Amino acid sequence: xxxxxxxxxxxxxxxxxxxxxxxxxxxxxxxxxxxxxxxxxxxxxxxxxxxxxxxxxxxxxxxxxxxxxxxxxxxxxxxxxxxxxxxxxxxxxxxxxxxxxxxxxxxxxxxxxxxxxxxxxxxxxxxxxxxxxxxxxxxxxxxxxxxxxxxxxxxxxxxxxxxxxxxxxxxxxxxxxxxxxxxxxxxxxxxx
Ligand SMILES: [Cu+2]
Numbered sequence: 001x002x003x004x005x006x007x008x009x010x011x012x013x014x015x016x017x018x019x020x021x022x023x024x025x026x027x028x029x030x031x032x033x034x035x036x037x038x039x040x041x042x043x044x045x046x047x048x049x050x051x052x053x054x055x056x057x058x059x060x061x062x063x064x065x066x067x068x069x070x071x072x073x074x075x076x077x078x079x080x081x082x083x084x085x086x087x088x089x090x091x092x093x094x095x096x097x098x099x100x101x102x103x104x105x106x107x108x109x110x111x112x113x114x115x116x117x118x119x120x121x122x123x124x125x126x127x128x129x130x131x132x133x134x135x136x137x138x139x140x141x142x143x144x145x146x147x148x149x150x151x152x153x154x155x156x157x158x159x160x161x162x163x164x165x166x167x168x169x170x171x172x173x174x175x176x177x178x179x180x181x182x183x184x185x186x187x188x189x190x191x192x
């Protein structure tokens with residue numbers, strides 16, 4: 001229900017559904033955050049210079065789930081002619097909320113500590129929700145409309161990989177990868 005802000009309604013031609021708990025037509029899940037939870041601590045990784053972009057479009061966060069490295073720039077932009085108030089709700093990072101009016105410059109933020117996951121809400125539009133996974137390593141991925149994820153470039157070794165969902169909990173699996181080896185991990189979630 002976006003009726004409280006007609007500007008939000010105008011961007012959509014039909015009903016808008018919550019993305020939490022959403023399922024792809026083939027039974028797989030989008031918006032699963034899959035990341036290397038353990039095993040990469042002995043390595044150090046440079047912070048990517050490319051920012052991660054979080055857009056507000058039609059009073060919906062795009063993307064709904066995103067990953068970012070510690071210290072990497074997050075650019076929050078708005079494609080809407082209405083005012084948003086972005087409000088991340090971390091447990092392990094500094095909490096803030098800031099308004100962003102129509103045509104305002106991007107907000108440039110970063111997170112100082114790793115955290116899985118930081119919910120983001122909008123203080124103007126209570127249905128808006130995003131989740132940010134902040135990691136110390138670059139080994140993360142978010143499943144899309146085909147339900148798959150790819151994590152590339154892992155050095156040979158033993159790892160714990162966790163799959164996080166907003167509504168079906170989390171699961172983890174151990175995996176050992178050798179040099180130039182490709183492994184497949186399958187995670188299955190049941191609606192509670
Ligand atoms: Cu908003």
